[in-house]
Amino acid sequence: MIDRWELWLVIAGLGLGSYAMRFVFMGLVGRRPLPEWALRHLRYTAVSIFPALVAPLVVWPEATGGTLDAPRGLAALAALGIGMLTRNVFAAMAAGGGVLFVALYWF
Incomplete structure (x- = not known):
């Protein structure tokens, strides 16, 4: 301690x-006023935070003792796919959560 x-x-x-x-x-x-190059870079800050928070939970999930498992991988792929298709963060989170819920039930 x-x-x-x-x-x-x-x-x-x-x-x-x-x-x-x-x-x-x-x-x-x-x-x-900030220069244009700084504003352009700051635009991507919020977009980069979400994957940085989620990626460790997918690759090293605490629930499985740090080993990658199929339900979390499928949920991440579903969220990525829906996010790229719809460009909607809420749709991506709902898809990932739904797939995780169903996949944890199946596996």
Whole structure:
């Protein structure tokens, strides 16, 4: 277990780091317009977060002890396919959840 003072040091460090990242955009950039290249890159930030959160849960699921299994793989493929076809995040999540529910029942 981590010592109490080390825990508070980590919490304070994470808080300062989070504040510093937000201050760069809100405090330093503020009301100045961002260049076109920065706006173009920031457009893809939200799109990249969802796969980054989901991929570890598919490849190393905690429910199976870290081994890849068929239901989660099928659900990820269904969500990817529906997402590419419809370009709708909610449809992709519903398809992936539905396939996972059915596949866990079958396997």
